[in-house]
Amino acid sequence: MSEAIIIAEQLTKAYGRAIAVDHLDLAIEQGEVFGLLGPNGAGKTTTILMLLGLTEPTSGRARVAGFDPLRQPLEVKRRVGYMPDQVGFYDNLSGLVNLRYTARLSGIPAGEIESRIDAALSRVGLAEVAAKAVKTYSRGMRQRLAIAEILMKQAQIAILDEPTGGLDPQATREFLELIRSLKHDGMTILLSSHLLDLVQSVCDRVALFNAGRLGLIGRVDDLLRDVLGGSHVLRLEATGHGLDDAIRAVPGVKRVSVEQDIVFRIETSDDLRPEIARAVVRAGGGLISIAAGHASLEEVYTRYFEGVRDAA
Amino acid sequence: MRREGSALSGVGTVLLKELADNLTSTRMRLLELLIFVTGAGAAYSTIGAVKDQISEYPFVFLLIFTTAHEPLPSFVGFLGFLIPIVAIALGFDAVNSEFNRRTMSRILAQPIYRDALLIGKFLAGLLTLAVVLSALWLLVLGLGILLLGLPPNTDEVLRGFAFLIAAIAYGGVWLALAMLFSVIFRSAATAALAGLAVWLLFAFFWEMLVPIVTMAVAPPDPYDPLSALRTIDVGMDISRISPNTLFSEATLAFLSPTTRALGPVLSSQVQGSIRGAPLPLADSLMMVWPQLTALLASVILLFVIAYVLFQRQEVRA
16 A cells, blocks of 8 residues: 555644643545544644644654645645634635635636636535625535535645534535545545544544544444444343343343433343343333344444543 | 745735725725825815915925814824724734634635735735825825915925825834734734724823823933933933824924924024025935834834734634
8 A cells, every 4th residue: 555645653732731632643545534533622623733734743743645744834735625623714705705715825826716616616516606705604505615615726635624513414414425525536534523423424444532642543343343342232121120230140241231211221242132131021121122223433432432531 | 944835925815815805894994984084174174274375385285284273183193193093993803803703724724824824914904004095195185286276396295205105104013013912812802902002002191101201210400401401312212112203203304394303402503504494305304214214113023023923823713
């Protein structure tokens, strides 16, 4: 495989005594959709800013598209499209004029500006409203305008910080479609999020971030297997007293937790639905339903960060 | 550590965008209206009073700028007040508004350095100021030609032009100050108030403070007549901390050619001079060269402070 397009080596950023990013090592391959995952304040945005050369690392180095963001920020920024968390535009200007401004700033040849903007706007579905002031745009439209900006720049790499923050489900779905189509074009995408479903649905690989450190990194499937140990997750709905102890006594059950009053989440090494159903009935409980849930990244996330907190 | 690429790439783009914003904003329209109405009004009202002196005084056109016609102050007096307000209005939200609109990180993610943003914004403000002042200046000159019925002579035009340059430099000081506050304060309202507070200090309270401070620093010795001279000198130096003083002294030298000195003059020093004879422009210029240099230096100093603070600022909101 060729050299990774985004590399971070021992990247560290400290604000006074507080360490935002702690000796981060990261390598992202060309054409990959990579998710940075972690709670708010975990250092995701700081990492992104360091990759863009907008914040100076305290130590360590980064390389983006073959350039050093610290010494050659213009080369890096020419190749990277960035959509900040809660992206803003000049509200009194139209979407078109906003893009024209950034097009000139990014040094796109004057003859190509209009055609590139038109193509980008129609791709994200904003061609109709291009002449309207951005203040009339919805949140979702602004996010799409930001994507249009990245398309217009013909960036190799798109860095999206919390790209679906504040979007309604419909807008989120459309937005994810857009991200997939960027990936299809061969763009490398780095996105940060605390929304796990989103990351799981579009990312090839993810990195779990916590307190400036990289916890886990890998393909979503691998993480699921590694962290959850290939276990099955069952959802049980049943009424009765002392059911959790009864279930725990079933051989093969690893963990039992009560999610709501009568809803239990059970991790087992195998599909133990018949055994558990028997145990519930034997303990005098009323079995309502029992289903095999599918393991999600959320399980990984919860489990991982529980572990981290316990260790601390 | 060296960075690659020009710090100036993108300055032109930022400048044009900001200039367009400045010239089309409602805020600027209102200020232009204010400055044109008051400035032209003041000039117009003095022309009548000035008319009588056409035959006596060789610099009648300059009198339009300097003569106060009660109850209105002179045109120059008006500008001394209004230029800072216009400059503060142009600069107080230059940087913080980009943060508040959340456009800062998106703009800085384009292949430009921060330098381009700050320099572009400053130049756009200065250019706007220059356009407004030049237009006003031409308007007054035109009014003068129309109402006095004679054209200005070369010396008057040159002196008027020197005054225009001084006015723009004076505006530059306030613009740089306003931009400095826009870097320091995240809230635009706070930055505007801070700018206006400094303006208020220099426009109204400085004159009251100067004698008090002077008396404390360099009280005159009743047994030494020369110490009184020293007290006056110190007082003038303190007074010149204010850009308003620098501007009014520069104005005085350019627009009143008979001004021979800005400080106290001993009778021995004026021996042999012809009373009331005007100085050549070059000599007037020499007299206020320090004032002009000080104005320019203040612009540069304030801009550099703003620049350094801006470079060190975190991009994230």
